[in-house]
Amino acid sequence: MSSRSSQITETFRWGVIVFPIIAFLVTKRICVGLQRQDANRILHGYETGVIERTPDGAFSERHAPLPTEIQYSLTTHDRLPALEAPPETDKNGVAAPHSRAAKIRAKARKFYYHGAVDKPTVEDVHHAEEHLGEIEGHPVELGDDFQGVSETGVPRVH
8 A cells, every 4th residue: 555655656746847847838839829820810811611723623712801800809919029149248348247047048038939929010911911802803791790601611700
C-alpha cells in the first residue's frame, strides 16, 4: 500500500511542474490557431456557399468581404511588441549594466511570442478588399445580416 501511495506522491510532485507547462503549450497553440483564423477571415472574407469550377477542373468557394463592424471587432487588439535584443554596450562603448538579465528577458519574450500572428495592416485589408471586389456579379447580397452558410448550406445568423 505504501508503494502505491509513494507513486501517487511522486506523480503529483512532478505534475506540479510539468502539467502547467503542458497546459501553457496547449493553450498557446490554440490561441495561435485562433489568431490565424481571425486573420484569414479578415483577409479572405466569409464563405458564401457558392462553389465555382475553374476551366482546369479545380473547385473553389467564393468569398465575400466581411462587414466593417466585424473587421473592426477582429482587429481591436494591440499589435505585437517589437522583439529586439538589448544593446550590449551603451552609446559610449561601455558594457551595458544588467545586460545578462535583459538578454534573458528578450529570449523569454521571443519564446512567448513565437508563432503569434499579428493583426493585418490597413494595406493588407485594402488589398484583400480589392481582390474580393474583382469578382463580377456576386451571387449573394452583401447585407450586414448575411454571414455565409454553414456546412449544410443553411445561412448563418449571428
